[in-house]
Amino acid sequence: MEEYKYLAIVEWGKDYIAKEHLQPNDRFLSEKELCEIHGVSRQTVRQALKCLENENVISRVRGSGTYVKSVAAQVSEQPKRVGVISTYFSDYIFPQIVTGIERVLNDAGIVMQLSTTHNQVYEEAQALRTMIANGVQGLIVEPSKSALPNPNMELYREIRDQHIPLVFFNAKYPWADFPLVAMDDEAAGEVVTNYLFDCGHQRISGIFALDDIQGHKRYGGFMKSCIAHNVRTAEKDVLWFATAEKSYIFKYARTKLLEMLVNSTAVVCYNDELAVNLLRFCRENDIKVPGDVSVVGIDDSKFSTLCDVPLTTVHHPHRVLGERVARKLIEQMNTPDDAGEDVIFRPELIVRDSVKSFDRR
Amino acid sequence: MEEYKYLAIVEWGKDYIAKEHLQPNDRFLSEKELCEIHGVSRQTVRQALKCLENENVISRVRGSGTYVKSVAAQVSEQPKRVGVISTYFSDYIFPQIVTGIERVLNDAGIVMQLSTTHNQVYEEAQALRTMIANGVQGLIVEPSKSALPNPNMELYREIRDQHIPLVFFNAKYPWADFPLVAMDDEAAGEVVTNYLFDCGHQRISGIFALDDIQGHKRYGGFMKSCIAHNVRTAEKDVLWFATAEKSYIFKYARTKLLEMLVNSTAVVCYNDELAVNLLRFCRENDIKVPGDVSVVGIDDSKFSTLCDVPLTTVHHPHRVLGERVARKLIEQMNTPDDAGEDVIFRPELIVRDSVKSFDRR
DNA sequence: TACGGAAAGATGTATTTACAAAACCATATT
DNA sequence: AATATGGTTTTGTAAATACATCTTTCCGTA
Numbered sequence A, B: 001m002e003e004y005k006y007l008a009i010v011e012w013g014k015d016y017i018a019k020e021h022l023q024p025n026d027r028f029l030s031e032k033e034l035c036e037i038h039g040v041s042r043q044t045v046r047q048a049l050k051c052l053e054n055e056n057v058i059s060r061v062r063g064s065g066t067y068v069k070s071v072a073a074q075v076s077e078q079p080k081r082v083g084v085i086s087t088y089f090s091d092y093i094f095p096q097i098v099t100g101i102e103r104v105l106n107d108a109g110i111v112m113q114l115s116t117t118h119n120q121v122y123e124e125a126q127a128l129r130t131m132i133a134n135g136v137q138g139l140i141v142e143p144s145k146s147a148l149p150n151p152n153m154e155l156y157r158e159i160r161d162q163h164i165p166l167v168f169f170n171a172k173y174p175w176a177d178f179p180l181v182a183m184d185d186e187a188a189g190e191v192v193t194n195y196l197f198d199c200g201h202q203r204i205s206g207i208f209a210l211d212d213i214q215g216h217k218r219y220g221g222f223m224k225s226c227i228a229h230n231v232r233t234a235e236k237d238v239l240w241f242a243t244a245e246k247s248y249i250f251k252y253a254r255t256k257l258l259e260m261l262v263n264s265t266a267v268v269c270y271n272d273e274l275a276v277n278l279l280r281f282c283r284e285n286d287i288k289v290p291g292d293v294s295v296v297g298i299d300d301s302k303f304s305t306l307c308d309v310p311l312t313t314v315h316h317p318h319r320v321l322g323e324r325v326a327r328k329l330i331e332q333m334n335t336p337d338d339a340g341e342d343v344i345f346r347p348e349l350i351v352r353d354s355v356k357s358f359d360r361r
Numbered sequence C: 001t002a003c004g005g006a007a008a009g010a011t012g013t014a015t016t017t018a019c020a021a022a023a024c025c026a027t028a029t030t
Numbered sequence D: 001a002a003t004a005t006g007g008t009t010t011t012g013t014a015a016a017t018a019c020a021t022c023t024t025t026c027c028g029t030a
Helices: A005-021 A033-039 A043-054 A071-077 A094-107 A121-133 A153-161 A187-200 A214-226 A253-261 A272-284 A318-333 B003-019 B031-038 B042-056 B071-075 B093-105 B121-133 B151-160 B184-197 B213-228 B254-263 B273-285 B319-336
Strands: A058-062 A065-068 A081-086 A111-116 A138-141 A166-169 A180-183 A204-209 A240-243 A266-269 A294-296 A313-315 A344-345 A347-349 B058-061 B065-068 B081-086 B111-116 B138-141 B165-167 B180-183 B204-209 B237-239 B267-268 B294-296 B312-316 B343-345 B349-350
Touching: A005 A033, A005 A043, A005 A204, A033 A043, A043 A058, A058 A253, A081 A094, A081 A121, A094 A111, A094 A318, A111 A347, A111 B093, A121 A138, A121 A153, A138 A318, A166 A318, A166 B165, A180 A318, A187 A214, A187 A266, A187 A294, A187 A313, A204 A214, A204 A253, A204 B031, A240 A253, A266 A272, A272 A294, A318 A344, A318 A347, A318 B343, B003 B031, B031 B042, B042 B058, B058 B294, B081 B093, B081 B121, B093 B111, B093 B319, B111 B121, B121 B138, B121 B151, B121 B237, B138 B319, B165 B319, B180 B184, B180 B319, B184 B204, B184 B267, B184 B312, B204 B213, B213 B349, B237 B254, B267 B273, B273 B294, B319 B343
Parallel strands: A081 A111, A081 A138, A138 A166, A166 A180, A180 A344, A204 A240, A204 A266, A266 A294, B081 B111, B081 B138, B138 B165, B165 B180, B180 B343, B204 B237, B204 B267, B267 B294
Antiparallel strands: A058 A065, A111 B111, A313 A347, B058 B065, B312 B349
C-alpha cells in the first residue's frame, strides 16, 4: 500500500456522497471535520478537496462551506471528445459518412465535435487550432485541397508532438504521417474506364478535380486504363477544374465541353455530383444520354439514382467507411505510438443506365 | 493593491514565457528559482504553478522539472462548446438545419458538439448527460417523441438549476420552460388544407405522426381548416402512425390506406418524407397523382422536387431556422436568466404539381 | 418587527519544515 | 563501451501555524 493520504480521502469522499445520498447543493463536510475524521492536517484535506473540485464533484464557497455538485458529474467521469473535420457534411455522400462516424463514436461513449472547412485550408487551420485548444483526445480529418501545398504543416507537426491520435479519410497529405481510410481512387477511375472500353467505347474523355488528391488519383486510373487499351488521350480530352468552381465550369468552359462531347462517345466524371450536373448540361444542349454520349460517375451517391438517367458509377462505402474511420481512430487511441496502416476499400462497379453498349455479345 | 502573491506569479509567469519566447517543451524555471526571484515560500510558488498547469500553460514532471506546453494553449483560451442534440442529421431537412447552426456557431468561435437521438428518449437522456458532464456552455435540442410522457424531466430541471442556456428547435416539451425556434406547425397544416379546399377538394384525408407534437399541431391545423369549411372529418379519414414505423405503415396499413385513397380526392401528409413514400405507394397500386388523388406534404425538403411528381408543400426555413436557433442560443448565453421568447416562422405555401384543381377560375 | 453589529465558523492565502519519489548527471566499475 | 552507482536536483506529499476574508447566525437595540 503506497497510496497517498489525500487520494484516499478523495475516494472516501465520493463514497460518502453516494452512501449518504447527498443531493446537489447539499452541504458537504467541512475541512475541520474531515481533518478530525481522518486524523490528517488541513493541507492534506484541502488537497483532496481540490481534486474533488477539479472533478466537478463538489464546489467550495469561501466563508460558507463545501457543497455537492451535479449528480451527472459524480457518476460518469468526463467522457472523451473527438474532433471531426470534414470539407462539408450536409451534401452529397458526407451525411452518410458522418453518420457512420457518429454511430461508432457514440457506441464507444465518445462525444463528436464537428467542424467543416468548405474545402478552405484557412478554415481547416482554424478548426484544428480550436480542437487542439479544446483538448480533444483524437481527430478525424478530411484534408482540404489535398493536392496543393498546404500552410498547415506546423499544426500537424504539433499534433504529432502532442501525441494526439489522428486519422485521415478520403485523402491524406503526402507529408503527414497519419493513417488513412479511403476508397482506392485510382482503381475506381480505372474500373469505370475499363467498363467503357468493355462496352466498345474508344473515344473517352474525362473531367477531373485539380486541387484534390482524389482527382489526381482518379485521373491516374483513367490514364492507366487508356494506356492498357492502347488509346492515347490528348490534352484536349481532359478537362480540369477547381473544386470551388464545380458549378461554374458549365458556363465558362461551355465551348470546350461541347467540343469534348462531340469528339467522344463517353465521359468519365470525377464524381457523381459532377456527372449529374453534366447530365443537366447535356439535356439543356439537346445531347442524349446515353444515346449520343455515355456518362459515368464515381461515389454512388444518392443523386445517382434520383436523376432522370440513373448513373453508372462506382460504389463508395459511405457509411461503412465512416464507421471504419471511427474504429481506426479508437484503435489509435488505445495503442498510442502505433503507426497504424491505411485502410483502402476496393471499388465496385455499379451498372445503371447511363452507358450505351456497342457490343452485342 | 489587494492582489495575492500567487496570482501575481501566475501573471508574471505568462509574461515570462512570452518575453523569453519559450517554445513548447522548453524548460521553465524551477520552483526554487521562482522562490528566490519573488522572495516567497515554495508553497506559494507551487500554488501559482498549479494554476498555470490547470490553464494548460505548463506541465510538470516529478523529478525532472516544469515545462512549457503548446503555444495554441497559451494564446487562445479554451473556446466555448455548445451541444447540439437532434433526432437525425443525415436525412431529410436536418443537414440544412445543422449546417445553419454550424455556420453561426462557427462564426462566433464556438465549437459544436453533435449527438443524435434517433427519436429515442433514452438516447436523448444519454446525450444530455454526456453533454452536461462535458461542461458545455449551451445546448440546442430537438426533442424526441415530444408528444409522449418523457422520463427526462429531471435532467432538464438540472440544466435549469445549473443555469445552462438551452434552446429547443422544431418542437418543445410543454413542461420545459426554454425558448423554442420553430415553424408554425398548426398554420402549416391549415395552409395546405385551405389550399386543397380552394382547389375544390371536399373529401380530404390526412396522415399524421402520433408521438410528435409537430404531428399533433399539423393535425390541429388540418382540423381547423376542415371546420372552417364546414366539413366534418370522420375517424376513418385520418391515419395516425408512430414515427418509428414510418416506412412500414404502407405494408401493415395497406387496406386502410387504399380505402382512404378511394374515399377521398386529396391527402394531407404529415411531412414530405411521408408524402414521397405515399407517391410510391400510389404508383405501385396504379393510383394516379394528381389525377386520381392529390397529395400535399409539409417541409419543402429536397426530395419534394426530385420525386417524379413535384410536391406541393409548405416551405420550412431549414437553414435560416438553424441559423436563428444558434443566434437565439448565443443571445441566451450573453443574457443569462432572461426567459427568452419563442421564435415562430410563418409558413409559406409552395405550389407544385401534386394537386389537381377542380376550379377553372 | 426591523435593523445593526459582534461572534463564530467556514474557506483562502502564506510560511516553514520535513521527508518521499522520480529524474538526471557525473563518476566509477566491469 | 556499456553498465552500475551514488549524489544532486526537482517535483510531490504532509504537517503545524498564522492570519485573511467572507458568510452565517444570533443577539441586543431601536
